[in-house]
Amino acid sequence: MFSEVKNVKFNNGLEMPMVGLGTYSRKAEPGQFRQAVEWAIELGYRHIDTASSYKNEVEVGEGIANKINEGLVKREDLFVTNKLWNDSHAKDAVVETLKESLRKMKLDYLDLYLIHWPISVNANGVDTAISYLESWKGMEEAVKQGLAKSIGVSNFNEKQIQELCDNAAIKPVVNQIEISPTLTQHPLVNLCRKLSVIPVAYTPLGLISEARPEFIGKDAIKTDAKLGEIAKKYGKTRAQIALRYLIQREIPVIPKSFTKSRIEENLNVFDFELAEEEMAIVDGYNINHRCVPGKSFEKYTYYPF
Numbered sequence: 001m002f003s004e005v006k007n008v009k010f011n012n013g014l015e016m017p018m019v020g021l022g023t024y025s026r027k028a029e030p031g032q033f034r035q036a037v038e039w040a041i042e043l044g045y046r047h048i049d050t051a052s053s054y055k056n057e058v059e060v061g062e063g064i065a066n067k068i069n070e071g072l073v074k075r076e077d078l079f080v081t082n083k084l085w086n087d088s089h090a091k092d093a094v095v096e097t098l099k100e101s102l103r104k105m106k107l108d109y110l111d112l113y114l115i116h117w118p119i120s121v122n123a124n125g126v127d128t129a130i131s132y133l134e135s136w137k138g139m140e141e142a143v144k145q146g147l148a149k150s151i152g153v154s155n156f157n158e159k160q161i162q163e164l165c166d167n168a169a170i171k172p173v174v175n176q177i178e179i180s181p182t183l184t185q186h187p188l189v190n191l192c193r194k195l196s197v198i199p200v201a202y203t204p205l206g207l208i209s210e211a212r213p214e215f216i217g218k219d220a221i222k223t224d225a226k227l228g229e230i231a232k233k234y235g236k237t238r239a240q241i242a243l244r245y246l247i248q249r250e251i252p253v254i255p256k257s258f259t260k261s262r263i264e265e266n267l268n269v270f271d272f273e274l275a276e277e278e279m280a281i282v283d284g285y286n287i288n289h290r291c292v293p294g295k296s297f298e299k300y301t302y303y304p305f
């Protein structure tokens, strides 16, 4: 049905499929996360992205277990990512927090565990300014105990990823950051490459996503005729062109959808190639616009943006 989904190779030799299912949603009906995961695996996804803060670990784990129990996939065929929330950054809290996520997901290990944000808070949301270098020692312990095969970070800026790489005994394999045609992030992507850290694109559809009516007026990418022509030429949608643009920059993507046809569409981006001038057109939609500015963290010591 699909041309083969490509993998990226980490600095530790392990690999990750370049398209994964994102699972964050502000609103969800009971069972919707489980259903999306099941459809995704049926349609050929082998990479699922979640986080303890998404409050869906039980359902995501059920979706995975159902497909394993049906014999469709084995655990080792899947790549599962989870993330450490900001309230568990103390070095000694990391392994226990990861174990709790594994219990909820009914898994023995994660393929990838990320520090979700560089900032740290206590249970009341007050800044505790625990250095991510300290949290990283807990992340390294998780690898030593076999609980996570690889570890990485998310939402780290240039200074933070450089500092972490300079100090880590086990190097981070990825920095999961917002990247899309409207937030191209070339400087941070280039630095990650120099450090052998894979940049992974969250919110890869950026302003194409219909869930963001609040950005009307900034979303020329949804209506611009040039992009329409490119999409028509390849028989693809605007969303697929955006994802393909990222993949051709060798950036893995984790689009989220609850809609079966879109879950299918988002994986179906390996049977065509954008020409150099088409890549430049898509790149030209950049307006450095963050859909996820983390505004509520703005006053914190390690706020990255």
Ligand SMILES: NC(=O)c1ccc[n+]([C@@H]2O[C@H](COP(=O)([O-])OP(=O)(O)OC[C@H]3O[C@@H](n4cnc5c(N)ncnc54)[C@H](OP(=O)(O)O)[C@@H]3O)[C@@H](O)[C@H]2O)c1
Pocket: 021, 022, 023, 024, 025, 049, 050, 116, 154, 155, 176, 177, 201, 202, 203, 204, 205, 206, 208, 209, 210, 211, 237, 239, 240, 254, 255, 256, 257, 258, 259, 262, 263, 265, 266, 292
């Ligand atoms: N590390 C972090 O701090 C962080 C932050 C944000 C996100 N993430 C991760 O990245 C994932 C993706 O980011 P996101 O969910 O913010 O944004 P996104 O994947 O760019 O967009 C999701 C939205 O786009 C719609 N959509 C999906 N496929 C589409 C298509 N082919 N055509 C048109 N619309 C489409 C979805 O609607 P329907 O569901 O209704 O189909 C949904 O409303 C998250 O789910 C999460 O796993 C991580």
